[in-house]
Amino acid sequence: MEPEVFVDILSDSLFIVIKLVAAIVLPGLLVGLVVAVFQAATSINEQTLSFLPRLIITIVALIIGGHWFTQVLMDFFIGIVMRIPEIAG
Template structure:
C-alpha cells in the first residue's frame, strides 16, 4: 500500500468529519451568539437561557440534516469499499 493512498483516504475522512460536524455546530453557535447579544443588551444573566435554544437548534439540525449526514457517510464508505482492491493491491 502506497503512503499517498493512505494520506488521501485520511484527508478525505477528516474533511468529511469537519463537514458533518460543522453542519451541526454552526447553527448552534449562531443561536448562542444571538442569545448572548440579547443577554448583554438586557442584562439578563441566566445560564439556562442560552442552553435551551442551543439544544433545540442542535436537535433540529440533527433532525432535518440527519438524512444528508447519513448519506454522506454511506457515500464515503461506498467509495472506500469500491477502492479497497486498489488500496490492497
C-alpha cells in the same frame, strides 16, 4: 499499496468530519451569539436562556440534516469499499 492512497483516505475522512461537525455546531453557535447579545442588552443572566435554545437548534439541525449526514457517510464508506482492490493489490 502506495502511501498516497492512505493520505487521500485520511484527508477525505478529515474533510467529512469537519463538514458534518460544522453542519451541527454552526447553527448552535449562531443562536448562542444571538442569545448572548440579547442577554447583554437586557442584563438577563439566566443560564437556561443560553442553553435551551442552543440545545433545541442542535437537535433540529440533527433532525433536518440527518438524511444528508447518513448519505455523506454512506458515500464515503462505499468509496472506501471500492478502493479495497487499490489498497490490497
